[in-house]
Amino acid sequence: MRPRRFLPLALVVSLLLLPGPTVAQTPRIVTETLMVPARDPGIQLHVRNKRPDAVAKFGSDRIVLFVHGATYNAESGFDVPFGGLSWMDFVAQRGWDVYIMDVRGYGRSTRPPEMSQPPAENTPIVNTDVAVKDVGAVVDHILARRGVSKLNLVGWSWGTTIMGAYAAQNNAKVERLVLYAPLWLLKDPPPIGGQGPLGAYRTVTKEATRQRIARGVPPAKVKELLPDEWFDAWWAAAVGTDPVGAGQNPPVVRAPNGIIEDLRKYWMAGKPYYEPANITVPTLLILAEWDADTPPYMAQAVFAGLKNAPVKRMVMIGEGTHAVSLEKNRLQLLREVQLFLEEPR
Numbered sequence: 001m002r003p004r005r006f007l008p009l010a011l012v013v014s015l016l017l018l019p020g021p022t023v024a025q026t027p028r029i030v031t032e033t034l035m036v037p038a039r040d041p042g043i044q045l046h047v048r049n050k051r052p053d054a055v056a057k058f059g060s061d062r063i064v065l066f067v068h069g070a071t072y073n074a075e076s077g078f079d080v081p082f083g084g085l086s087w088m089d090f091v092a093q094r095g096w097d098v099y100i101m102d103v104r105g106y107g108r109s110t111r112p113p114e115m116s117q118p119p120a121e122n123t124p125i126v127n128t129d130v131a132v133k134d135v136g137a138v139v140d141h142i143l144a145r146r147g148v149s150k151l152n153l154v155g156w157s158w159g160t161t162i163m164g165a166y167a168a169q170n171n172a173k174v175e176r177l178v179l180y181a182p183l184w185l186l187k188d189p190p191p192i193g194g195q196g197p198l199g200a201y202r203t204v205t206k207e208a209t210r211q212r213i214a215r216g217v218p219p220a221k222v223k224e225l226l227p228d229e230w231f232d233a234w235w236a237a238a239v240g241t242d243p244v245g246a247g248q249n250p251p252v253v254r255a256p257n258g259i260i261e262d263l264r265k266y267w268m269a270g271k272p273y274y275e276p277a278n279i280t281v282p283t284l285l286i287l288a289e290w291d292a293d294t295p296p297y298m299a300q301a302v303f304a305g306l307k308n309a310p311v312k313r314m315v316m317i318g319e320g321t322h323a324v325s326l327e328k329n330r331l332q333l334l335r336e337v338q339l340f341l342e343e344p345r
Helices: 009-017 074-078 087-092 128-146 158-169 206-214 219-225 228-239 258-265 296-305 330-342
Strands: 029-037 044-052 063-067 097-101 151-156 174-180 201-205 252-256 283-288 312-317
Touching: 029 128, 044 074, 044 087, 044 128, 063 074, 063 087, 063 128, 063 158, 074 087, 074 097, 074 228, 087 097, 087 330, 097 128, 128 151, 128 158, 128 258, 151 158, 158 174, 174 330, 201 206, 206 228, 228 252, 252 258, 283 296, 283 330, 296 312, 312 330
Parallel strands: 063 097, 063 151, 151 174, 174 283, 283 312
Antiparallel strands: 029 044, 044 097, 201 252
């Protein structure tokens, strides 16, 4: 058997921190929109794919699927080109086959009929069980499309619960797992949803979002952390896939309340939705120091629970919030995630 050769970790880090390729070297990126049938009739799941045009075949170690959090769509989370470069672009330019998806009720995926009615007329829709099922449908579609048996997964916030639960049930289909701003048992009231009765969905304004991001940030750092032009571009992507919400005054993003119901049923009641010990694939937990939505103690608890992951790592980024992927230190997040995904197996 030929000996296996590995790059020293320091060299891998150095390569990732090199300046990006010049314009002439940047590969042409192809963007494709897919509508994937969910496992329930009548539901279509919006998936965006970016990949280098020159690459015809991808191995399982170069395919990744991202899923969003509890309130905003995948495009706003992963494909807004801050400074000319989105997270999707960053990964695709490195030769990857990159996918983002909207769970039903979010973004460009099918909106359940309850979202065409006043919220109070129906009970919460699209809980985590449904979201995990939607991820399963998209994963199976990508695996069949590329002729591989597994892929990498990245989840943000509620997306860490979705991807963590999916991985715990389907380790054989997962190459590596990234949990960005991981959600776990709550010690304080949740940052979203309030305490009153829950309707089918909720609405969120631009100003409420700005205030939520600023929680826990030193006042002098708020504008520096997330410049107005970046925040405006992000909000345009968030509200742009919801013409009904965009048409209100002020414009709002509509988001299903299934996650809020699950917060009360599981995370606020001391009952984990999934068991990290059931995850048996390499796992990265990454968060920022000023995250008031999913504070560091949550990541620490998940990290301790990953008893059977062959590799586990936790990284904290300074001067960032729950939305560090939209902020001035976003490239630190992108590079750390990419380092984990690309390091030798």
